Amino acid sequence: MNVTYRILQTVNVTCHATDPLSGMASTNCTSALVNAPVWTSTTGPHSVSATATDNAGNVTTICTSFTVSPNPVDLGALATQFVQGSTAYKPPKKGLADVLVSSATFLLSEVGPHNTKLHNAFAVAPYEAVVAVLGLSGYLTHAQQFTLDNFAQQLI
Secondary structure, three states: OEEEEEEEEEEEOOOOOOOOOOOOOOOOOOOEEEEEEHOOOEEEEEEEEEEEEEOOOOOOEEEEEEEEEEOOOHHHHHHHHHHHHHOOOOOOOHHHHHHHHHHHHHHHOOOOOOOOOHHHHHHHHHHHHHHHHHHOOOOHHHHHHHHHHHHHHOOO
């Protein structure tokens, strides 16, 4: 089963292996296989598998998949979350940060699947410039800036 997650969600993939007859020899199903905010993943499909072996030597492997799909609204919300969580986000500069994030989010509102790639690229380019300014101003870490830029590129 393939589930599509938006970037503000959390992926939580767990498993549990038991064998009441012979018992378990080994398994990697002892904890969460994935338990992280979706934005920490890359866009596109991901597969997760787990293997268990019972004491009789039977081996079973299970696999599941999920897809990370960014959208403009969530990307704007993620940028807001990053900026507002920054140590630089305090008066009097926080008003400027809010205007910049609001502008970036507005630019992304022009992105859509019905548009041409060129149209979407023209909306994403100024968004990335605003993200760069937020990074240079200390509102975003380099990693956060990279994450936002990477997801923005996937919208084109």
